[in-house]
Amino acid sequence: GTGGCVLASRLSEDPANRVLLLEAGTSDGNILAAKIPMLYPRLHEDTRYDWGITTVKQKHAYDRELIWPRGKLLGGCSNVNAMILQQCAPADYDSWGIEGWAFNDLLPYFRKAETYNPAQNMPYHEELHGKDGPWHTTSVVDQTPLGHAFLDACEKEGIPRVHDINGHVSCGSLTFQTFSFNGRRSMISSAYLSPSVLARPNLTVGLGCHVTKIVFSADGSVAEAVQFQTKHKGNTFTVRVAREVAVCAGAIQSPQILMLSGIGPARHLEEHKISVIHNLEGVGENMADHNRIPLLYETIPGHSLNGLQASIPKLVYNFYRGLVHNDGPLTRPIIEAAAYFRIPDGPCNASASDSPHFEIFEAPYLINQDPLLLKNTEGTSVFIVLLSPFSLGTVRLASSNPWKNALVDPKVLSDSRDVELFVAAYKKTLAIVKQPAFSKYLKREIQPGPLSTDEEIADYVRKEIVTTYHPAGTCKMGSKADPTSVVDANLIVHGTKNLRVVDASVWPRIPGGQICWPVIATAEKAADMIKHHKLMNNPPRYIVEAKL
Numbered sequence: 001g002t003g004g005c006v007l008a009s010r011l012s013e014d015p016a017n018r019v020l021l022l023e024a025g026t027s028d029g030n031i032l033a034a035k036i037p038m039l040y041p042r043l044h045e046d047t048r049y050d051w052g053i054t055t056v057k058q059k060h061a062y063d064r065e066l067i068w069p070r071g072k073l074l075g076g077c078s079n080v081n082a083m084i085l086q087q088c089a090p091a092d093y094d095s096w097g098i099e100g101w102a103f104n105d106l107l108p109y110f111r112k113a114e115t116y117n118p119a120q121n122m123p124y125h126e127e128l129h130g131k132d133g134p135w136h137t138t139s140v141v142d143q144t145p146l147g148h149a150f151l152d153a154c155e156k157e158g159i160p161r162v163h164d165i166n167g168h169v170s171c172g173s174l175t176f177q178t179f180s181f182n183g184r185r186s187m188i189s190s191a192y193l194s195p196s197v198l199a200r201p202n203l204t205v206g207l208g209c210h211v212t213k214i215v216f217s218a219d220g221s222v223a224e225a226v227q228f229q230t231k232h233k234g235n236t237f238t239v240r241v242a243r244e245v246a247v248c249a250g251a252i253q254s255p256q257i258l259m260l261s262g263i264g265p266a267r268h269l270e271e272h273k274i275s276v277i278h279n280l281e282g283v284g285e286n287m288a289d290h291n292r293i294p295l296l297y298e299t300i301p302g303h304s305l306n307g308l309q310a311s312i313p314k315l316v317y318n319f320y321r322g323l324v325h326n327d328g329p330l331t332r333p334i335i336e337a338a339a340y341f342r343i344p345d346g347p348c349n350a351s352a353s354d355s356p357h358f359e360i361f362e363a364p365y366l367i368n369q370d371p372l373l374l375k376n377t378e379g380t381s382v383f384i385v386l387l388s389p390f391s392l393g394t395v396r397l398a399s400s401n402p403w404k405n406a407l408v409d410p411k412v413l414s415d416s417r418d419v420e421l422f423v424a425a426y427k428k429t430l431a432i433v434k435q436p437a438f439s440k441y442l443k444r445e446i447q448p449g450p451l452s453t454d455e456e457i458a459d460y461v462r463k464e465i466v467t468t469y470h471p472a473g474t475c476k477m478g479s480k481a482d483p484t485s486v487v488d489a490n491l492i493v494h495g496t497k498n499l500r501v502v503d504a505s506v507w508p509r510i511p512g513g514q515i516c517w518p519v520i521a522t523a524e525k526a527a528d529m530i531k532h533h534k535l536m537n538n539p540p541r542y543i544v545e546a547k548l
Helices: 002-011 037-045 090-094 103-113 145-156 188-192 250-260 266-271 305-309 312-325 416-433 454-464 516-532
Strands: 019-023 114-116 135-139 172-174 203-207 210-216 223-229 236-240 245-247 291-299 337-341 358-363 379-386 394-396 407-409 442-447 499-501
Touching: 002 019, 002 188, 002 245, 002 516, 090 103, 103 114, 103 516, 135 188, 145 172, 145 337, 145 358, 145 416, 210 250, 245 250, 250 394, 291 416, 291 454, 358 416, 379 416, 416 454
Parallel strands: 019 203, 114 135, 245 499
Antiparallel strands: 172 337, 210 223, 223 236, 291 379, 291 442, 337 358, 358 379, 394 407
């Protein structure tokens, strides 16, 4: 995953360290849909590169089973997202109340990761961005008239224009910063695992290696080995651990791996006949996510990117531009404008009094619709995303078979306050859309159509709510005194000495925004922790030599 690429790169900088990176998926090097920015949604439909996860039926969303895209390739979810660059509000981290994890503690790691490439006439906060990191970022510069009009409408509706949503500016309307650079996704795997890094003799990358279990010492305090398979029901390879194990599999697979290894709620593990190593009730709990609903509009001709599909020659021409010349509409991020705002006098679960409750995205494209139903229709999509949900879900084992996906139950809208917030946000968004600056480009409302009452709005939310692919919190960081915590402030799993979790699952509460950069900063900080940690006296041994 994303964090694993960062750790492998940073830890192998020291020739004295031997690093093995295990990835269940494939390399991302030749996958055009990962490289060309507008094509990434295609990966969500391809189980070669996606885990194919669906949730259990959601009681408060018409019993729908929601699709949860999760990247199954080197770099993980950073290769299947919308490439939005954001640190999120400082209060999001300060509110954790954990020493060493405030925003000012993380800022050096945000900057360490990045080389920000300033775009012409796009102001930014220089003190928040890096200049010599491996990961190249910039600002969105190519916008359709719809993007400019949306931002004008936000200003008219009282959401001021800002140029950099990072740092202490957490509300406002803006053109995003992005890790789409020079017409390509700036891939975490390519940035951190460059050819020169991969050539290091002390780094081995194993692709197609599905981790099945972590093996512990008799007393459960030391992770002694990692087991993996290269195919279902194939041979099991066991690699002995010289120093540490870091699990970087994300908020779904990280708790799954822990539970398969005997770390988790004892009763649940016993149900699956798994020997309990450590009874940690918090494993798989506390799962937060950012969920969204769509508003879809047909636009007057000539402004939407749906026009790219108007004819086969036009589609082929733009694909050629993107593939050969790294330019054209396929090489821009799919989201071109956004706004962050609060709901006054509504229920509040945000990290601070000035942190946003919602973000709304404008995309100059009709997304998530039946292509036949809207054939030859040009349009725009506006997404309303709840950033500070009250509803929390769980991850549980479906069985003791490590090849079977976990049971994901986000419990969307299980807390009625989330519904109340969505109703208010819908009204705010509708007011933006109706501003003449934006509405002059619209021909008709495709979805949802007229909604007259709060009950009708709430019903639409339940029918249409989907994930924004940001699950977090399932291996919560905290002290041993907190029965819901899983790792300590050094990201070491309680009860162990050398097992860490390094991904979004460790965050006590989800940051209010896009989480790719925060995951990278978390991994950068973890790499420094591991480097400075007193090495354990646990010499390497190998039971079965793995052929990678």
